[in-house]
Structures are given as C-alpha cells and as structure tokens.
Amino acid sequence: xxxxxxxxxxxxxxxxxxxxxxxxxxxxxxxxxxxxxxxxxxxxxxxxxxxxxxxxxxxxxxxxxxxxxxxxxxxxxxxxxxxxxxxxxxxxxxxxxxxxxxxxxxxxxxx
Numbered sequence: 001x002x003x004x005x006x007x008x009x010x011x012x013x014x015x016x017x018x019x020x021x022x023x024x025x026x027x028x029x030x031x032x033x034x035x036x037x038x039x040x041x042x043x044x045x046x047x048x049x050x051x052x053x054x055x056x057x058x059x060x061x062x063x064x065x066x067x068x069x070x071x072x073x074x075x076x077x078x079x080x081x082x083x084x085x086x087x088x089x090x091x092x093x094x095x096x097x098x099x100x101x102x103x104x105x106x107x108x109x110x111x
Contacts (some may be wrong), residue, residue: 007098009063011091012082020063020091022099030062043100046093053085059092 002008004021009020022030031039035054042059043053059082061073081088 004098007095008067009091009095009098009099011060011064011088013064013076014111015080015082018069019067020095021066022059022063022095023066026062026066027099029065030058031092033048033058033062043096046096051092053087056089056092059095062086063092069078088109 002010007021009021011018027039030042034042041050042055045055057073057076061071061076064071
C-alpha cells in the first residue's frame with residue numbers, strides 16, 4: 001500500500017508491486033539524467049502533455065530507485081509494466097505531481 005502524503009505511487013512490474021517515491025536523491029539522479037532543461041521544465045512538459053517516453057522512463061526509474069529498487073533503466077526495457085505505457089505515463093505524472101505537492105494547511109478549526 002502506498003502513502004500519497006509521502007509522495008508514493010504504486011507500479012506493478014513483472015507481476016510484482018513496487019512503491020515509487022521521488023526522494024531528494026532520486027530527484028538529483030533524475031535531474032542528472034534529463035536530456036535537456038531542469039526539473040521545472042520536466043514538470044511543465046507533463047502539465048502541457050509535451051513529455052516524451054524518455055521522460056516517463058527517467059521518472060519511473062527515479063521513483064523506483066527512491067522506493068528502494070536497485071535496478072536501472074536497462075532493466076525496464078524487458079519488464080512488463082501492468083497496464084502498459086499509458087499506466088506508466090500516468091504513474092510518472094502522478095509521481096512528479098506528488099513530489100512537489102504542498103500538504104494542505106489547516107487553521108486548526110477542523111482538527
């Protein structure tokens with residue numbers, strides 16, 4: 001089970017569930033892997049639908065590694081992602097959104 005407040009997103013690889021999370025270390029690895037631009041540029045590509053499959057793969061790898069997975073992008077080339085490319089793209093978008101989502105702040109009245 002994933003915890004969205006920790007930025008976690010689930011993804012099933014080869015029938016095995018994995019927890020993805022963009023930790024600071026995973027974000028640093030991701031930024032180093034980007035072909036062009038910054039993390040802000042990556043977020044904007046997802047917001048506008050201008051992302052590439054390379055963006056999706058880089059996010060999935062970073063998220064998996066942030067969740068404790070020890071694999072590489074090469075390992076995903078032959079992996080079966082449950083739900084296919086569309087599910088992978090949705091998971092990548094959710095992952096980047098949760099990484100930069102601010103928790104809701106209450107005034108204490110609703111606590």
